[in-house]
Amino acid sequence: MFECLMYLFENYVHSEMDVMMENKILTDELSDAGFQKDAVFKALAWIEGLADMQERLDYSALSQQPVHSVRIFTDSECVKLDQDCRGFIYFLEKIGVLSAETREMVIERATQIESKSFSVDDLKWVVLMVLFNLPDQQAAFTQLEGLMFDEAGGTMH
Template sequence: MKETVLDVLMFLFENYHDTEVHDDDNQDTLRDELTAAGFPVDEVNHAFAWLGGLEEQRQAPAIGSRGSIRVYAPEEMAVLSTECRGFLFYLEQLGILTAESRELVIERLLSLESDIDLERVKWVCLLVLVSQPGEEESAWHLEDMVYAPGPFLH
Protein backbone atom coordinates (compact mmCIF):
# COMPACT_ATOMS: atom_id res chain seq x y z
CA MET A 1 0.00 0.00 0.00
CA LYS A 2 1.34 3.41 -0.96
CA GLU A 3 1.05 5.80 1.98
CA THR A 4 0.57 9.46 1.11
CA VAL A 5 1.28 12.67 2.94
CA LEU A 6 -2.42 12.93 3.77
CA ASP A 7 -2.32 9.46 5.36
CA VAL A 8 0.50 10.70 7.61
CA LEU A 9 -1.43 13.88 8.46
CA MET A 10 -4.58 11.88 9.23
CA PHE A 11 -2.57 9.55 11.47
CA LEU A 12 -1.10 12.52 13.32
CA PHE A 13 -4.55 14.07 13.77
CA GLU A 14 -6.08 10.87 15.09
CA ASN A 15 -3.22 9.84 17.39
CA TYR A 16 -1.49 12.96 18.67
CA HIS A 17 -2.50 16.20 20.30
CA ASP A 18 -1.97 19.35 18.21
CA THR A 19 0.64 20.71 20.65
CA GLU A 20 2.66 17.49 20.30
CA VAL A 21 2.75 17.84 16.53
CA HIS A 22 3.73 21.52 16.51
CA ASP A 23 6.36 21.22 19.26
CA ASP A 24 9.71 21.55 17.47
CA ASP A 25 11.45 19.59 20.24
CA ASN A 26 9.04 16.69 19.72
CA GLN A 27 9.17 16.48 15.91
CA ASP A 28 12.22 14.21 15.72
CA THR A 29 10.53 11.74 18.07
CA LEU A 30 7.33 11.92 16.03
CA ARG A 31 9.26 11.35 12.80
CA ASP A 32 10.87 8.24 14.31
CA GLU A 33 7.49 6.95 15.55
CA LEU A 34 5.87 7.52 12.15
CA THR A 35 8.62 5.70 10.25
CA ALA A 36 8.49 2.89 12.83
CA ALA A 37 4.73 2.70 12.16
CA GLY A 38 5.54 2.05 8.49
CA PHE A 39 5.19 5.46 6.88
CA PRO A 40 7.86 6.24 4.25
CA VAL A 41 10.43 8.81 5.34
CA ASP A 42 9.71 11.01 2.31
CA GLU A 43 5.99 11.16 3.14
CA VAL A 44 6.71 11.91 6.82
CA ASN A 45 9.04 14.75 5.83
CA HIS A 46 6.46 16.04 3.33
CA ALA A 47 3.79 15.96 6.07
CA PHE A 48 5.89 18.10 8.40
CA ALA A 49 6.71 20.46 5.54
CA TRP A 50 2.95 20.63 4.79
CA LEU A 51 2.25 21.56 8.40
CA GLY A 52 5.03 24.17 8.26
CA GLY A 53 3.47 25.62 5.11
CA LEU A 54 0.13 25.77 6.88
CA GLU A 55 1.70 27.78 9.68
CA GLU A 56 3.33 30.16 7.17
CA GLN A 57 0.08 30.65 5.26
CA ARG A 58 -1.84 31.21 8.49
CA GLN A 59 0.39 34.17 9.27
CA ALA A 60 -0.06 35.73 5.81
CA PRO A 61 -2.32 38.78 5.47
CA ALA A 62 -6.02 37.99 5.25
CA ILE A 63 -7.66 37.99 1.83
CA GLY A 64 -11.27 37.94 0.78
CA SER A 65 -14.21 39.18 2.77
CA ARG A 66 -17.52 37.88 4.01
CA GLY A 67 -19.96 37.53 1.15
CA SER A 68 -17.30 37.63 -1.55
CA ILE A 69 -17.47 35.19 -4.44
CA ARG A 70 -14.49 32.91 -5.06
CA VAL A 71 -13.53 32.56 -8.71
CA TYR A 72 -11.28 29.56 -9.26
CA ALA A 73 -8.29 29.76 -11.57
CA PRO A 74 -8.18 27.19 -14.40
CA GLU A 75 -5.30 25.41 -12.63
CA GLU A 76 -7.39 25.10 -9.46
CA MET A 77 -10.42 23.87 -11.40
CA ALA A 78 -8.26 21.20 -13.04
CA VAL A 79 -7.39 19.82 -9.58
CA LEU A 80 -10.58 20.53 -7.60
CA SER A 81 -13.68 18.82 -8.97
CA THR A 82 -17.09 20.46 -8.99
CA GLU A 83 -17.98 18.28 -6.00
CA CYS A 84 -14.93 19.51 -4.05
CA ARG A 85 -15.57 23.16 -4.90
CA GLY A 86 -19.24 22.70 -4.01
CA PHE A 87 -18.27 21.28 -0.63
CA LEU A 88 -16.04 24.27 0.11
CA PHE A 89 -18.88 26.61 -0.87
CA TYR A 90 -21.28 24.61 1.32
CA LEU A 91 -18.94 24.95 4.31
CA GLU A 92 -18.74 28.70 3.74
CA GLN A 93 -22.51 28.98 3.58
CA LEU A 94 -22.76 27.10 6.90
CA GLY A 95 -20.21 29.47 8.44
CA ILE A 96 -17.74 26.65 9.07
CA LEU A 97 -15.16 28.11 6.69
CA THR A 98 -14.34 31.79 6.42
CA ALA A 99 -12.88 33.34 3.26
CA GLU A 100 -9.47 33.15 4.93
CA SER A 101 -9.76 29.52 6.01
CA ARG A 102 -11.12 28.59 2.55
CA GLU A 103 -8.00 30.06 0.96
CA LEU A 104 -5.80 28.16 3.40
CA VAL A 105 -7.63 24.95 2.50
CA ILE A 106 -7.23 25.54 -1.24
CA GLU A 107 -3.55 26.37 -0.89
CA ARG A 108 -2.91 23.30 1.28
CA LEU A 109 -4.87 21.04 -1.09
CA LEU A 110 -2.81 22.20 -4.06
CA SER A 111 0.39 21.56 -2.12
CA LEU A 112 -0.48 17.87 -1.60
CA GLU A 113 0.68 16.99 -5.13
CA SER A 114 -1.74 14.08 -5.31
CA ASP A 115 -5.23 13.33 -6.56
CA ILE A 116 -7.82 15.31 -4.66
CA ASP A 117 -11.23 13.85 -3.92
CA LEU A 118 -13.98 14.86 -1.51
CA GLU A 119 -12.56 12.79 1.36
CA ARG A 120 -9.19 14.55 1.04
CA VAL A 121 -10.92 17.93 0.96
CA LYS A 122 -12.81 17.08 4.15
CA TRP A 123 -9.61 16.05 5.91
CA VAL A 124 -7.65 19.10 4.78
CA CYS A 125 -10.50 21.36 5.90
CA LEU A 126 -10.44 19.68 9.30
CA LEU A 127 -6.65 19.92 9.61
CA VAL A 128 -6.74 23.61 8.67
CA LEU A 129 -9.53 24.42 11.14
CA VAL A 130 -7.85 22.51 13.98
CA SER A 131 -4.74 24.63 13.44
CA GLN A 132 -6.70 27.92 13.64
CA PRO A 133 -7.14 29.59 17.02
CA GLY A 134 -10.80 30.23 17.75
CA GLU A 135 -12.08 27.71 15.19
CA GLU A 136 -12.74 24.87 17.65
CA GLU A 137 -16.53 24.90 17.18
CA SER A 138 -16.21 24.90 13.39
CA ALA A 139 -13.71 22.04 13.58
CA TRP A 140 -16.09 20.12 15.83
CA HIS A 141 -18.94 20.48 13.31
CA LEU A 142 -16.69 19.51 10.43
CA GLU A 143 -15.36 16.49 12.28
CA ASP A 144 -18.86 15.01 12.19
CA MET A 145 -18.86 15.44 8.40
CA VAL A 146 -15.42 13.89 8.03
CA TYR A 147 -16.34 10.74 9.90
CA ALA A 148 -19.89 10.50 8.52
CA PRO A 149 -20.26 8.23 5.50
CA GLY A 150 -22.13 9.32 2.40
CA PRO A 151 -22.82 12.64 0.74
CA PHE A 152 -22.15 15.89 2.54
CA LEU A 153 -25.52 17.45 1.85
CA HIS A 154 -27.91 16.15 4.53
Protein backbone atom coordinates in the same frame (compact mmCIF):
# COMPACT_ATOMS: atom_id res chain seq x y z
CA MET B 1 1.97 11.90 2.02
CA PHE B 2 -1.76 12.41 2.67
CA GLU B 3 -2.01 9.17 4.65
CA CYS B 4 0.89 10.38 6.77
CA LEU B 5 -0.91 13.70 7.41
CA MET B 6 -4.08 11.88 8.43
CA TYR B 7 -2.06 9.61 10.74
CA LEU B 8 -0.43 12.64 12.36
CA PHE B 9 -3.76 14.40 12.79
CA GLU B 10 -5.50 11.38 14.28
CA ASN B 11 -2.66 10.26 16.53
CA TYR B 12 -1.02 13.51 17.61
CA VAL B 13 -3.09 16.60 16.95
CA HIS B 14 -6.59 15.23 17.48
CA SER B 15 -5.57 13.35 20.63
CA GLU B 16 -3.90 16.54 21.93
CA MET B 17 -0.54 14.82 22.33
CA ASP B 18 2.57 16.93 22.02
CA VAL B 19 3.15 17.43 18.30
CA MET B 20 5.95 19.89 18.83
CA MET B 21 8.42 17.09 19.50
CA GLU B 22 11.76 17.12 17.73
CA ASN B 23 11.47 16.42 13.99
CA LYS B 24 14.00 13.56 14.20
CA ILE B 25 11.96 11.75 16.86
CA LEU B 26 8.74 12.28 14.93
CA THR B 27 10.36 11.20 11.66
CA ASP B 28 11.71 8.04 13.27
CA GLU B 29 8.35 7.25 14.86
CA LEU B 30 6.49 7.74 11.56
CA SER B 31 9.06 5.62 9.73
CA ASP B 32 8.56 2.90 12.34
CA ALA B 33 4.80 3.16 11.69
CA GLY B 34 5.50 2.24 8.05
CA PHE B 35 5.67 5.61 6.29
CA GLN B 36 8.48 6.28 3.83
CA LYS B 37 10.83 9.07 4.83
CA ASP B 38 9.98 11.06 1.70
CA ALA B 39 6.27 11.05 2.64
CA VAL B 40 7.13 11.98 6.21
CA PHE B 41 9.28 14.93 5.14
CA LYS B 42 6.56 16.16 2.76
CA ALA B 43 3.89 15.82 5.45
CA LEU B 44 6.00 17.74 7.96
CA ALA B 45 6.67 20.45 5.36
CA TRP B 46 2.90 20.63 4.70
CA ILE B 47 2.27 21.13 8.43
CA GLU B 48 4.98 23.80 8.59
CA GLY B 49 3.29 25.57 5.66
CA LEU B 50 -0.01 25.48 7.54
CA ALA B 51 1.66 26.89 10.66
CA ASP B 52 3.20 29.70 8.59
CA MET B 53 -0.22 30.56 7.16
CA GLN B 54 -1.75 30.58 10.64
CA GLU B 55 0.96 32.96 11.86
CA ARG B 56 0.19 35.40 9.02
CA LEU B 57 -3.60 35.21 9.43
CA ASP B 58 -5.47 38.31 10.59
CA TYR B 59 -7.60 36.73 13.30
CA SER B 60 -9.74 39.86 13.67
CA ALA B 61 -11.00 39.28 10.12
CA LEU B 62 -12.34 35.84 11.07
CA SER B 63 -15.06 37.32 13.25
CA GLN B 64 -16.21 39.94 10.74
CA GLN B 65 -19.36 39.62 8.66
CA PRO B 66 -19.00 37.35 5.64
CA VAL B 67 -18.13 38.90 2.32
CA HIS B 68 -20.69 38.13 -0.36
CA SER B 69 -18.41 37.50 -3.28
CA VAL B 70 -17.75 34.63 -5.63
CA ARG B 71 -14.42 32.83 -5.54
CA ILE B 72 -13.08 32.06 -9.01
CA PHE B 73 -10.76 29.07 -9.04
CA THR B 74 -7.60 29.06 -11.15
CA ASP B 75 -7.01 26.35 -13.74
CA SER B 76 -4.44 24.62 -11.51
CA GLU B 77 -6.87 24.70 -8.55
CA CYS B 78 -9.58 23.18 -10.76
CA VAL B 79 -7.21 20.36 -11.72
CA LYS B 80 -6.68 19.49 -8.05
CA LEU B 81 -10.15 20.35 -6.75
CA ASP B 82 -12.87 18.82 -8.90
CA GLN B 83 -16.39 20.24 -9.14
CA ASP B 84 -17.52 18.29 -6.07
CA CYS B 85 -14.65 19.68 -3.99
CA ARG B 86 -15.26 23.23 -5.17
CA GLY B 87 -18.98 22.85 -4.44
CA PHE B 88 -18.21 21.55 -0.95
CA ILE B 89 -15.96 24.55 -0.25
CA TYR B 90 -18.75 26.86 -1.42
CA PHE B 91 -21.24 24.96 0.80
CA LEU B 92 -18.97 25.27 3.86
CA GLU B 93 -18.60 28.97 3.28
CA LYS B 94 -22.36 29.46 2.91
CA ILE B 95 -23.15 27.63 6.17
CA GLY B 96 -20.47 29.58 8.05
CA VAL B 97 -17.91 26.81 8.58
CA LEU B 98 -15.36 28.68 6.44
CA SER B 99 -14.70 32.39 6.25
CA ALA B 100 -13.05 33.93 3.20
CA GLU B 101 -9.70 33.70 5.01
CA THR B 102 -10.06 30.08 6.11
CA ARG B 103 -11.38 29.17 2.65
CA GLU B 104 -8.16 30.46 1.13
CA MET B 105 -6.11 28.51 3.65
CA VAL B 106 -8.04 25.34 2.77
CA ILE B 107 -7.60 25.86 -0.96
CA GLU B 108 -3.88 26.57 -0.62
CA ARG B 109 -3.27 23.56 1.67
CA ALA B 110 -5.45 21.24 -0.44
CA THR B 111 -3.58 22.10 -3.61
CA GLN B 112 -0.31 21.24 -1.85
CA ILE B 113 -1.41 17.65 -1.18
CA GLU B 114 0.51 15.22 -3.37
CA SER B 115 -2.01 12.61 -4.40
CA LYS B 116 -3.11 11.09 -7.69
CA SER B 117 -6.73 11.51 -6.72
CA PHE B 118 -8.23 14.00 -4.30
CA SER B 119 -11.82 13.57 -3.17
CA VAL B 120 -14.33 15.48 -1.08
CA ASP B 121 -13.54 13.11 1.80
CA ASP B 122 -9.87 14.11 1.52
CA LEU B 123 -10.90 17.76 1.43
CA LYS B 124 -12.89 17.32 4.64
CA TRP B 125 -9.73 16.17 6.40
CA VAL B 126 -7.81 19.17 5.09
CA VAL B 127 -10.55 21.50 6.37
CA LEU B 128 -10.41 19.81 9.79
CA MET B 129 -6.64 20.19 9.91
CA VAL B 130 -6.85 23.87 8.96
CA LEU B 131 -9.60 24.71 11.46
CA PHE B 132 -8.29 22.66 14.37
CA ASN B 133 -5.71 25.12 15.72
CA LEU B 134 -7.35 28.40 14.77
CA PRO B 135 -8.71 30.44 17.67
CA ASP B 136 -12.49 30.85 17.83
CA GLN B 137 -13.01 28.15 15.19
CA GLN B 138 -14.08 25.38 17.56
CA ALA B 139 -17.75 25.72 16.55
CA ALA B 140 -16.85 25.48 12.85
CA PHE B 141 -14.58 22.52 13.59
CA THR B 142 -17.36 20.76 15.52
CA GLN B 143 -19.90 21.51 12.77
CA LEU B 144 -17.64 19.99 10.12
CA GLU B 145 -16.85 17.03 12.35
CA GLY B 146 -20.62 16.45 12.60
CA LEU B 147 -20.87 16.50 8.79
CA MET B 148 -18.06 13.97 8.52
CA PHE B 149 -19.19 11.49 11.10
CA ASP B 150 -22.57 9.84 11.35
CA GLU B 151 -23.75 10.62 14.88
CA ALA B 152 -25.64 7.31 15.21
CA GLY B 153 -23.00 4.94 13.92
CA GLY B 154 -19.74 6.85 14.13
CA THR B 155 -18.93 6.16 10.48
CA MET B 156 -17.58 8.57 7.92
CA HIS B 157 -19.79 9.66 5.04
